[in-house]
Amino acid sequence: MKFNNRNVFISPKAQIGLNVKIGDNTTIYDNVIIGDNTIVCNDCVIGEPTYQYYQHPDTYENPPTVIGSGSMIRSHTILYAGSTFGEGLNTGHRATIRENTTIGKHCLISTLVDIQGNCNIGDYARIYSNVHISEHTRIGNYVFIFPYTIFTNDPQPPSNTLSGTQVGDYSIITVHCCVLPGVKVGKHCLIGANSVLSRDIEDYSFAIGSPAKRIKDIREIPSKENPGEMHYPWPYNFERGMPWQHQDYNTWLQKNPS
């Protein structure tokens, strides 16, 4: 039904793995490297040239764009040249990811997410719809970022300083939050809806508000699903799509010390 090879353009300088499907109306530029068993849906642009191309079109060499095996790139996604994506990448529709960004394995970059370039995202991160990630943001492993949350980087706009933000492993930032320039969110944190993070958040904090304040330790939050138990750290209670799926988190952790 799909993949009719209609209006597809693939550069002869691209390297396409085995059993890769490329959707109609999709363009793949020079030096894109796509791993085996990946699906690139329709209307995508992969290896979009950087701004240097327009300045020096005759001498420009497109930097490599590497997409790991078993990935699923949904329609209308734009991936710039010079970025690297681990295996099992999963994008929503209309994601835009600019140059010099590294994203680990098995990440979800959902519909309308806008990653501005020069960012670093770990493994198994889930970035939900319409999250905006400005340059020089660093996001750890097993992190959840919910819709409309923003990572900023200019500490005194407009200025010539770029001060990126950081999010530690296992942390969760819920909807409509703003992470202000330079702020570091620790590991295993939970940030409530509509918060403005203006100061660093220490590990295992539940914080909320504008400006966000630490309310309690996340290990003190009772589970809504399992009365009488605690919900956080969440890996003990949630495994879908995580590397410890179908086994015990503790067992996995012993085999995979961080």
Add this chain to the structure above:
Amino acid sequence: MKFNNRNVFISPKAQIGLNVKIGDNTTIYDNVIIGDNTIVCNDCVIGEPTYQYYQHPDTYENPPTVIGSGSMIRSHTILYAGSTFGEGLNTGHRATIRENTTIGKHCLISTLVDIQGNCNIGDYARIYSNVHISEHTRIGNYVFIFPYTIFTNDPQPPSNTLSGTQVGDYSIITVHCCVLPGVKVGKHCLIGANSVLSRDIEDYSFAIGSPAKRIKDIREIPSKENPGEMHYPWPYNFERGMPWQHQDYNTWLQKNPS
């Protein structure tokens, strides 16, 4: 000027009504049913296959996508297979609506709206730009949702529970609000800008804040347009695009008891 039949793909299994126009670069997949006098603009994808297609492409049967007559689908809209839209649907550009969603008649789903699937929206609802509606959201009739408002569904992220939200008939949720999981907004409510709705809101409430609190009954809010009168319930003062346009709301209500 438009509709030059350039790079259009229409599945032979689609059913296209009378006097339907299909824009350039648009793709219409299997089992799409489009009512008479509908316009599908350029660069759209109608009947986008669900995830099952990629898992079982040989045996996959695309579920029906039904679009009512007299609809206007603006460019770059993606409508998934398995969803049903009543007559007079009006989408903005780049709307994305996933599977198993039912939308009533004469609804506006504006630019960049992201509806995640398994949702239910009534008749004459107006969902403005960039609203995000997560799975299992239920929105009533004659509802207005303003830009950047989010409907969430995970009560303790990440968890295995999906707890959808509800909005009653005639309610208005203004810009930049978050409706937290499981919250029910009653009928004829008005929610102020940038609110976080963490508890149910009773009928006829004006509520605002984070968390949102009921400030007063909406029937106590004076009209800005007509000094000395009350503005709410708004159907007495606003009729554009509503079924009671060009007649008295009370008269219409007597003929159409809810």
Add this chain to the structure above:
Amino acid sequence: MKFNNRNVFISPKAQIGLNVKIGDNTTIYDNVIIGDNTIVCNDCVIGEPTYQYYQHPDTYENPPTVIGSGSMIRSHTILYAGSTFGEGLNTGHRATIRENTTIGKHCLISTLVDIQGNCNIGDYARIYSNVHISEHTRIGNYVFIFPYTIFTNDPQPPSNTLSGTQVGDYSIITVHCCVLPGVKVGKHCLIGANSVLSRDIEDYSFAIGSPAKRIKDIREIPSKENPGEMHYPWPYNFERGMPWQHQDYNTWLQKNPS
């Protein structure tokens, strides 16, 4: 690498300047006028017809769409007919700008920005990702609007009144703000993250909160980059992309009194 003239449609009634490049899959409708040395990337729609076209396709005349010289329109941008853009326009991906809007010279309209029509933006404005600008908004010169900020216009929704907002020259509105209907932000203002602007803001104010309140005069804010100095008015400390770049702001100001 790009600009292979693949699936490009250019109306014979369009006027294309010298040394203009048009990307693959781009459509240019009647009466579009593009200045010299402009680049229109792939998958764009320029001169999108207004709603009148669908009502009267046989007699409809597309109003002129004017794009100044030296502009850079990134992929998937939609520019409606009847709008005018000064020289050096720079759009991000998937920007949408509707009809009867005038944008000055050297403006940035970034990724996913949604301008609803009948708006006026001055020169050298920078509108960052995902800003939503409703009808009848007026934005001055040298203004910065950061991601996810919204300009609204309905003072008592739903109503028949449109009350646009205004932003004065040199002002900065940071992320996730809501400018409520009819509000006027003065010149040289700075608005903090996640603010709701419900009242007019006087010149040189630093305001923040929901509702936003004036905290201090911006001229009292110490510089983070240059200890012991003040950061605002910012033109004394920031010149990238501004007309006073490579010269002294005071010198430029004397030659260019406002």
